Amino acid sequence: AIRQPMSMPRSGALQVVQSGAQGLNIVVVEPRSFEDSLDIVNHLKARKSVIVNLQYLDRDISQRVIDFVSGATLALDGSQERVGHGVFIFASINCQVETESEGIRAYKDLFSKTFG
Numbered sequence: 001a002i003r004q005p006m007s008m009p010r011s012g013a014l015q016v017v018q019s020g021a022q023g024l025n026i027v028v029v030e031p032r033s034f035e036d037s038l039d040i041v042n043h044l045k046a047r048k049s050v051i052v053n054l055q056y057l058d059r060d061i062s063q064r065v066i067d068f069v070s071g072a073t074l075a076l077d078g079s080q081e082r083v084g085h086g087v088f089i090f091a092s093i094n095c096q097v098e099t100e101s102e103g104i105r106a107y108k109d110l111f112s113k114t115f116g
Contacts, residue, residue, distance in 0.1 A: 032056050037065050041072040047092045054086040
């Protein structure tokens with residue numbers, strides 16, 4: 001099942017950086033079964049980045065989906081990042097995902113409050 005982008009909780013700031021001249025395509029997928037993993041991989045093969053929301057899957061199936069898609073992402077020279085509880089981004093080779101950890105954000109906040 002594919003839907004339009006949505007807001008989601010994040011553990012850190014997320015920045016998606018396009019590394020090519022073509023348009024950046026991001027697809028949001030909420031798999032309902034393990035079989036939907038192949039659709040996610042096909043998007044990655046088509047150089048689309050995919051946000052995967054596992055809210056409709058149980059823990060075991062979620063782990064299988066993440067394992068399968070992670071392996072395919074690695075084979076396609078992509079990258080991945082967990083961006084929230086049960087939410088992951090799998091970036092194709094033409095896209096780089098950068099995150100800012102909670103610790104770094106807290107340090108920056110403290111620094112700006114102290115010296116800002």
